[in-house]
Amino acid sequence: MSDKILEVRDLQVTFDMFQGSVQAVRGVSWYLNRKETIGIVGESGCGKSVTIKTAIGLNPKSSGSVKGGEVLFEGTDILSLSEKEIRSILGNRMSMIFQDPFTFLNPTMTVGRQIMEVYLQHHPVSHREAREKALNILRIISFPNPEENMKRYPHQLSGGMRQRIMIAMALICDPAVLFADEPTTALDVTIQAQIVDLMNSLKDKLDTSIVLITHDMGVVAKMVDRVYVMYAGKIVEHGDAVTIFHHPRHPYTWGLLESVPRLDERTQEALPSIPGMPPDLIAPPKGCPFAARCRYAMSVCSRQEPEAYTLPEEGHWSACYLCHPDYIRLHGEKEWRSDQDV
Amino acid sequence: MSEPRVLLELKNVKTVFKVKQGILTAVNGVDLVIHEGETLGLVGESGCGKSTLGKTILRLYKPSQGQVFFEGRDIWSYSRRERKEYTRKVQMIFQDPYASLDPLSVIGDTVAEGMDIHRITNSRQEREKQIMSLLHDVGLNQSHVDRYPHEFSGGQRQRVGIARALSLSPKLIVCDEPISALDVSIQAQVVNLLKRLQKENHMAYLFITHDLSMVRQIANRIAVMYLGSIVEIADSEDIYLENRHPYTRALLSAIPIADPVVEKSRQRMVLTGDVPSPVNLPSGCPFAGRCPHAADLCRQSVPPLREISPGHFVACHRSDELPHA
Amino acid sequence: MSQTPLTELDFEPIGGEIGLDPESKRKKTTYWKDVWRNFKKNKAAFVSLFVIALLILLVLIGPGMNPFDYRTNDYSVINFPPDSVHWFGTDTMGRDIWTRVWEGGRVSLLIALLGTLFPELIGMAIGGISGYFGGKVDMVIMRMIDVLMGIPSLIYMILLMLVFGSGNIVTLIIAISITGWMGAARSTRGLVLQLKGRDFVVASKTLGGSAGWIILRRLIPNILGYRVVSITMSIPSVIFYEAFLSYIGLGVTPPVPSWGQLIKSAGENFRYYPYQFIIPCMMVGITMLSFNLVGDGLRDALDPRLRT
Numbered sequence: 001m002s003d004k005i006l007e008v009r010d011l012q013v014t015f016d017m018f019q020g021s022v023q024a025v026r027g028v029s030w031y032l033n034r035k036e037t038i039g040i041v042g043e044s045g046c047g048k049s050v051t052i053k054t055a056i057g058l059n060p061k062s063s064g065s066v067k068g069g070e071v072l073f074e075g076t077d078i079l080s081l082s083e084k085e086i087r088s089i090l091g092n093r094m095s096m097i098f099q100d101p102f103t104f105l106n107p108t109m110t111v112g113r114q115i116m117e118v119y120l121q122h123h124p125v126s127h128r129e130a131r132e133k134a135l136n137i138l139r140i141i142s143f144p145n146p147e148e149n150m151k152r153y154p155h156q157l158s159g160g161m162r163q164r165i166m167i168a169m170a171l172i173c174d175p176a177v178l179f180a181d182e183p184t185t186a187l188d189v190t191i192q193a194q195i196v197d198l199m200n201s202l203k204d205k206l207d208t209s210i211v212l213i214t215h216d217m218g219v220v221a222k223m224v225d226r227v228y229v230m231y232a233g234k235i236v237e238h239g240d241a242v243t244i245f246h247h248p249r250h251p252y253t254w255g256l257l258e259s260v261p262r263l264d265e266r267t268q269e270a271l272p273s274i275p276g277m278p279p280d281l282i283a284p285p286k287g288c289p290f291a292a293r294c295r296y297a298m299s300v301c302s303r304q305e306p307e308a309y310t311l312p313e314e315g316h317w318s319a320c321y322l323c324h325p326d327y328i329r330l331h332g333e334k335e336w337r338s339d340q341d342v
Numbered sequence: 343m344s345e346p347r348v349l350l351e352l353k354n355v356k357t358v359f360k361v362k363q364g365i366l367t368a369v370n371g372v373d374l375v376i377h378e379g380e381t382l383g384l385v386g387e388s389g390c391g392k393s394t395l396g397k398t399i400l401r402l403y404k405p406s407q408g409q410v411f412f413e414g415r416d417i418w419s420y421s422r423r424e425r426k427e428y429t430r431k432v433q434m435i436f437q438d439p440y441a442s443l444d445p446l447s448v449i450g451d452t453v454a455e456g457m458d459i460h461r462i463t464n465s466r467q468e469r470e471k472q473i474m475s476l477l478h479d480v481g482l483n484q485s486h487v488d489r490y491p492h493e494f495s496g497g498q499r500q501r502v503g504i505a506r507a508l509s510l511s512p513k514l515i516v517c518d519e520p521i522s523a524l525d526v527s528i529q530a531q532v533v534n535l536l537k538r539l540q541k542e543n544h545m546a547y548l549f550i551t552h553d554l555s556m557v558r559q560i561a562n563r564i565a566v567m568y569l570g571s572i573v574e575i576a577d578s579e580d581i582y583l584e585n586r587h588p589y590t591r592a593l594l595s596a597i598p599i600a601d602p603v604v605e606k607s608r609q610r611m612v613l614t615g616d617v618p619s620p621v622n623l624p625s626g627c628p629f630a631g632r633c634p635h636a637a638d639l640c641r642q643s644v645p646p647l648r649e650i651s652p653g654h655f656v657a658c659h660r661s662d663e664l665p666h667a
Numbered sequence: 668m669s670q671t672p673l674t675e676l677d678f679e680p681i682g683g684e685i686g687l688d689p690e691s692k693r694k695k696t697t698y699w700k701d702v703w704r705n706f707k708k709n710k711a712a713f714v715s716l717f718v719i720a721l722l723i724l725l726v727l728i729g730p731g732m733n734p735f736d737y738r739t740n741d742y743s744v745i746n747f748p749p750d751s752v753h754w755f756g757t758d759t760m761g762r763d764i765w766t767r768v769w770e771g772g773r774v775s776l777l778i779a780l781l782g783t784l785f786p787e788l789i790g791m792a793i794g795g796i797s798g799y800f801g802g803k804v805d806m807v808i809m810r811m812i813d814v815l816m817g818i819p820s821l822i823y824m825i826l827l828m829l830v831f832g833s834g835n836i837v838t839l840i841i842a843i844s845i846t847g848w849m850g851a852a853r854s855t856r857g858l859v860l861q862l863k864g865r866d867f868v869v870a871s872k873t874l875g876g877s878a879g880w881i882i883l884r885r886l887i888p889n890i891l892g893y894r895v896v897s898i899t900m901s902i903p904s905v906i907f908y909e910a911f912l913s914y915i916g917l918g919v920t921p922p923v924p925s926w927g928q929l930i931k932s933a934g935e936n937f938r939y940y941p942y943q944f945i946i947p948c949m950m951v952g953i954t955m956l957s958f959n960l961v962g963d964g965l966r967d968a969l970d971p972r973l974r975t
Contacts, residue, residue, distance in 0.1 A: 018704060019693045043525045045495065144615075158616040159388070188387040188552055190613045193596035197612055215525040218598030221605045241602040259530040260600040261555040270537065271559050273530030275686020277495055283692045293686045300677035326673040400873050429875030442866035446698050446888050456874040483688040490698060493691060506870065 004072075005209055006055070006177050007031040011069035013050050013059060020282040024050040026233035027069070032177065037203060037210040039220040039241075041256065042230035045278055048213045051230075052179050054079070055211075056094055057086035074176070092122040095170035099182040101162035105154040111165045112150025119172045137172045138164075140205060141198055160191035167198070171206065181213045196222050217260045221245060226315070229253045232278050232289035238308075239316035247335065249311055249318040251294045254336050288320070296322060296334070346377035348414075349514055349546050350399065355408035357391070357398050364622045368394035370570030371408065373647070376514065381540065381547040383561030383578065385554055385593065387617050391570040392550045396516040399548065400434055401425070412514075430460060433507035437519035439499035443491040449502055450487035453477065456510045476505040479542075480535060497528035501535070508539065514546045521556060533560050554590075555597045558582060563653075566590045569620055569628035572647060576654035586650060586661040589629050627659065635660055702892075705968035712964020715957035722954060726776055729769030737762060737770040738922040746940050755946050759936060764929075768947055771924035775909055776954075778836060778925070782843035782905040787898055789844065790851025791890070795882055797852065798859030809856070812849045820846035828917055836919060839912065843905060854897065858890045892969045899962035903955035910951055926951050 013025040025047040032038055040048045053059055055071050057078045071078040073094065078086070090096075098104050106114055115137070116130040123130075138146035143164050154162055163183065170178055180199070184192040200223060202208065212223055220227060220241070227244040229237040229252060237250040248254055255274035276293040279285050285292065291301040300321055309323040310316070321327055322334040357369040368391040376382050386392045397403050399410060401417055410417045412428065420428060433456075436442035443452055450473045456462075463469040477484050480501040491499055500520060507515050517536070521529040537560055540547060551557050557564060558578055565575040566589060574587040585591055595611040615632050618624065624631065630640040639659050647657040658664075696704075707713055730737065733754070741761035749756040755764035797808040823846050831838040862868055862885070871881045906926070912918040913927030914934075921928060926947045933943035 019696075043527055160616055188617070189554070189596040190387060190592055191616070193598075193610065193612050194614075196598070215527070216598075217526065217600040221600045221602045222598050224602075245601050246603075256527055257600055259527040261530075261559055262599060270534050271530040273534055274527040275531065276688070277497060277528070277686075279689070280692050291681075292689065295685055297681045297685065298677065299679045299681060300673060302681070303677075321673070321678070324673060327678055330675060330678065402869065402872065426875050429873060432873075434870065434873045436866040436870065438866055442870055444867040444885060444889070455871065455876070459871075459875045459877075459880060481688055483690050485690050486688075489691065489695060493693060498688070503870075506874070510874070 003033045004031045005034050005074060006211075007072045008051065008055055009070050009072070011051060011054060011071065012067040013047070013054055013065050014067050015065050017282075023233055023281045023284055025054070026281075026284065028230070028233070028235055029069075030228050030235065030238070032209050032211055034176075034209055035203075035207065036226070037212060037224045038226045038228065039212045039214065039224035040228045040230055041214060041217065041220055043215055043278055045281075046230045047233040047281075048230050049181055052096075052181060052211065052213055056090060056096060056179060057081060060086070088122070091118050091170075091175075092173045093175055094177045094179070095173065095175040096179040096181065097163075097166050097170050097183045100186050101159070101166040102154065104166060105162060107154055110151050110153055111157065111162075112152075115150070115165065115168050115172055118169050122173050133172060134168070137168045141168055141171070141202070143168065158191075159187055160194060163187060163191075163195055164198070167195075167202075171202070171208070174206065175208055177211065178208045179211045179213070182215070183212070184219055185214070185216070192219075199223060217245075217256050229256065232284060233281055234289065234319070236290065236320070237318040239311075239313055243313045243316050247313060247316075249316070249323050249334070249336075250290075250320045251296050251322070252290050253318075255293075257336075290320075346380060348375055349378045349412070350374075350376040351411040352395075352399070353409045353411070355395070355398060355405045355410060357394050357403050358406045361621060366621045367391075367570050367623050368620055369398060369405070370623065370628075372567075372570075372572055374565065374572065374575075376546050376548060378513070379540070379544045379546055380562045381549055381560050383557035383564040384548060384550045384567060385552065385557055385564060386567035387552055387593075389569075389617050389620060390567045391620065392567050393518050395567070396434070396518050396548060396550050399514075399516055400432060401428065426460070430456075430510045431513045433510060433512040433515045435500075435503050435507050435515060435517045435520045438523055439496045439503060440491075440523075442503050443499055445491060448488045448490055449477075449482075449494075452491070452502060453505045453509060455506060460510065462510075472509070476509055479508065479539065480505045495528075496524050497531060500524060500528075500532055504532075504535065504539070508543070511543065512545060514548065516548045516550070518550045519552065520549075522551060522553060529556055530559075536560060553597075554581075554593050566593065569618065569623065571628055571644075571657065572655075573629060573657045574655065575647075580651075580654050584651075584654065586654075586656045586664065587629075587658050588633050588635050588664065592632075627657075635664060698892075702965075702968045706964050709964035709967060711960050715960040715964070718953060718957045719961065722772065722950075722957070723776070726769050726772040729772070730766045733763065733765060735763035735766045737767045737924055746936075746943075748940075748942060756940075756942050758933070758943055759940075764943060764946060767924045767929060768926075768950060771926050771929050771947065772950060774836060774919055774923065774925040775906055775927065775951075778839055778843070778909045779902050779905045779954075781840045782847065782909070783898055783902050785840065785844040786847030787851050787894065787901075789848040790853075791855045791887070791894065793848065794852035794855030794857075795859055795886060795890075798856035799863060799878060799882055799886065801860075805856070808852070812852060816849050824912065824917055836923075839909065839918060843908065847901075847905075851894070851897075855890060855894065858893055859886055862886055862889055896962050896966045896969060899958055899965055902958045906951060906954055906958075 009029050011025050011028045015022045015024055028051055040051065042048050054066060055078065059065055060083065061079045066079055105111065112134055115134040119130045119133050134150065135146050141164055143149065157165065184195050187195060196219060214220060224241050226240050228235050229250060231252050237248065237253050244253060245257065248257060258272035259274060261271065274293055279289050279292065287302040287304055288306050291297045298321055306319045306321050308317040308319050311318060311323060352372055352374040355369055355372045359366040359368060372395060384392050384395065394403060398405055404418065417428060453473050453476050454469055457469065457472060463472055473487060474484050477487060482498060482501050521532050524532060533556060536547065549557055549561055561578045563575065564578050564581040565572050566587065568589050574585065574590045581590060592611050592613045599605050599608065613632050618631055626641040626643060627645050630636040633640065637660060645657045645659045647655045649655050650661065744753065744757045744761045746759055747753050747757040753763050753765065755768060758764055793808060797805045824842050827838060827842045868881060868885050871885050909918055909925060910927030910930060913925050914931045918927050919925045929947035930944065933947065937944045
């Protein structure tokens with residue numbers, strides 16, 4: 001228990017719009033251990049970004065959109081903190097990397113200055129110390145010519161460099177938890193590889209736990225220890241990375257894995273894909289939210305929602321009737337059919 | 343199968359822009375052929391000129407040098423009528439499904455725009471019928487015909503864009519990063535859709551992308567572009583299995599594999615540095631600055647694109663010395 | 668886990684086609700419906716819209732509501748304060764101020780409306796052409812505007828008044844249009860430049876759309892949203908400009924009233940008959956404020972970032 005640095009319990013977030021209420025997050029629970037990297041995976045609109053925004057206190061209880069649940073960070077409930085208290089934690093004990101660094105950075109301030117500001121906001125130190133600290137963090141993330149580049153403005157840097165600046169800003173206060181929201185999606189492939197390598201190397205250098213949000217199973221495979229698969233505002237499968245990639249038990253996870261084209265495998269006629277699209281959470285379906293897209297859908301699926309069924313692997317569970325004990329008793333275990341399983 | 347007919351041919355096309363710092367060479371002398379009904383993948387990182395090349399083909403940019411031939415005719419020698427006719431034969435699908443649809447037009451009007459411009463349908467009913475059949479072809483719910491684009495997901499919008507391009511029954515569609523703004527699971531859907539439509543309508547695609555993993559699923563041939571030049575072009579499978587250019591290898595190596603065990607044991611070639619600016623190009627091989635195998639020769643002279651096996655071209659001084667893939 | 672055990676029947680596969688595009692569960696809206704819904708949220712703007720409607724109504728029916736007309740002098744009732752017969756009192760020539768205020772409102776609002784619309788149309792056309800075609804056309808038009816804008820608008824005014832003769836409404840509208848289109852042209856050009864590169868406009872081009880098609884079908888509708896705000900916001904300044912011109916004697920001439928004219932003639936006796944001055948001033952003030960608030964509300968309602 002004591003190893004959990006961050007825990008989200010039964011979080012429910014609903015946004016009221018004139019067309020109705022969008023139930024973006026419908027009872028989500030997950031935890032993050034110290035020095036661990038977890039991945040929250042799902043298509044856009046599944047509620048993963050809303051979950052994270054709520055977890056870092058950007059959706060406080062006072063905004064009215066949080067309908068229930070708690071977010072425990074080192075024992076305190078983030079949701080009940082005041083704006084001021086959240087400000088003192090954000091960027092300091094918890095920080096975040098966004099998808100698009102260009103919109104995040106201030107175009108009229110040098111990047112060095114922006115990194116320093118973050119540190120100065122949380123520490124009563126002199127400018128010189130903050131500068132030292134900034135240089136130090138840039139060296140840790142192997143930023144080329146830190147002294148020179150600190151004097152530049154965001155538009156003078158390339159996309160990859162800007163993403164590194166944002167990482168430096170996120171890390172300068174030595175946060176306990178780092179959230180990364182699609183940190184590589186906006187970047188070129190070769191730069192993506194650089195950033196992923198960088199983040200992996202940071203795990204050894206720093207004492208930071210990472211929550212990675214992405215729709216790309218390829219990036220997940222490279223970085224995380226445990227995976228939460230999220231769909232339509234709920235977590236549908238959880239397990240450690242090897243289990244999720246080798247013995248996934250939820251058809252949605254299968255679909256996500258199959259839709260990543262594999263370079264170490266030959267081309268098929270039609271790419272496997274998940275047909276259709278996620279349900280509109282203004283009116284979530286009654287049964288399993290994935291049933292309408294699932295080729296294994298059974299009569300029970302559209303009638304009532306499946307619960308989380310525990311599976312033999314450590315911590316592995318899946319919210320799918322294919323994993324229901326009665327199903328297994330009648331039909332045996334349904335494993336992912338793929339030549340990857342050797 | 344008989345020799346496929348050439349649909350589009352680029353001869354030494356160069357497209358430049360004047361910018362503050364000097365001359366930006368987006369496309370630097372490209373020769374390229376697209377055959378009828380085939381898919382040519384054009385792969386490169388941002389700023390390599392692949393989108394400019396696509397737009398040059400669409401007559402949106404005039405090349406400063408070289409020629410573009412469509413069905414044997416130079417597209418810049420067209421009369422006014424031929425120009426309009428050309429827009430029926432060559433269409434485009436855009437990258438950003440949010441920016442590519444007019445926020446003030448309902449889906450049906452967006453899909454029908456081409457038909458309206460070219461006055462293809464004679465009656466309101468016929469127009470309606472065409473729109474419905476196009477929506478059906480791309481797998482969209484026909485009840486959405488009078489809804490506005492902001493209500494749709496990225497994948498749905500991209501289908502609208504595809505229906506719009508399809509409406510004029512073109513012979514070539516320039517697909518400018520049609521999937522890179524979409525979720526991976528939706529990317530596969532769209533690629534499958536494009537493949538199906540190609541089979542049904544016998545169109546050619548120029549499939550522009552930065553992602554070498556998806557393009558394999560759709561392209562017959564692939565051209566790899568770097569800083570305005572084609573550095574390698576070959577049949578799709580050859581690019582993956584017989585690739586000879588270090589940049590192609592770096593691109594392939596950068597793609598993550600969705601398996602943590604394989605990923606941990608994998609040897610990867612991670613390029614250092616960024617793509618150099620296309621303003622005032624360096625002399626020599628464009629890739630020399632980031633290439634782990636660069637020699638003095640590479641920095642001095644531009645390697646020509648030469649054929650190393652039938653249909654497989656590489657622009658690298660040292661491709662013979664490098665170990666095979 | 669669940670109480671009742673599931674049976675073979677529950678695990679019957681459904682089959683059938685999966686992943687069809689589901690019908691949307693949301694209410695249909697249009698762009699302008701969305702704008703209107705958001706506009707209503709802004710109470711001040713919403714109330715202002717009613718005030719403007721009321722003003723327009725009064726301007727239309729106000730002069731007919733009592734037996735007086737705006738130009739007949741009645742020396743028996745000179746400078747009467749407001750009472751039950753003359754609701755706003757009478758002026759130094761015994762004319763009914765209620766009638767004159769609404770009659771003047773007709774003139775002022777007409778000038779404001781046309782004086783905003785005409786320069787907007789001219790500016791949109793010229794700015795649209797300049798932005799769409801770019802290059803030399805753009806440079807020539809823009810330099811021309813730079814030069815024209817350098818000349819103070821009062822000089823045009825006086826020149827035009829000399830040519831067309833001062834005092835009539837048409838001259839005034841022409842004068843305001845000639846001096847007012849440059850701002851609209853510049854802003855339209857900027858918007859066109861922004862939109863021109865957007866993918867949906869490029870798409871129109873690749874579909875074979877002519878310049879006319881693209882400007883009319885794509886650019887103008889999308890620009891209108893932005894321009895509506897500045898149109899609304901510029902109505903008050905035209906009203907004020909008219910009042911100012913009338914005040915310095917370049918506007919409409921008596922006995923035709925306009926709000927500016929009323930203010931001018933009452934200004935001389937302000938200390939003795941303040942109501943003669945204050946009432947038209949209030950009309951100008953309320954109208955300007957209302958239009959400004961409506962413009963403000965429109966800007967928020969049209970801003971996609973503020974929309975939910």
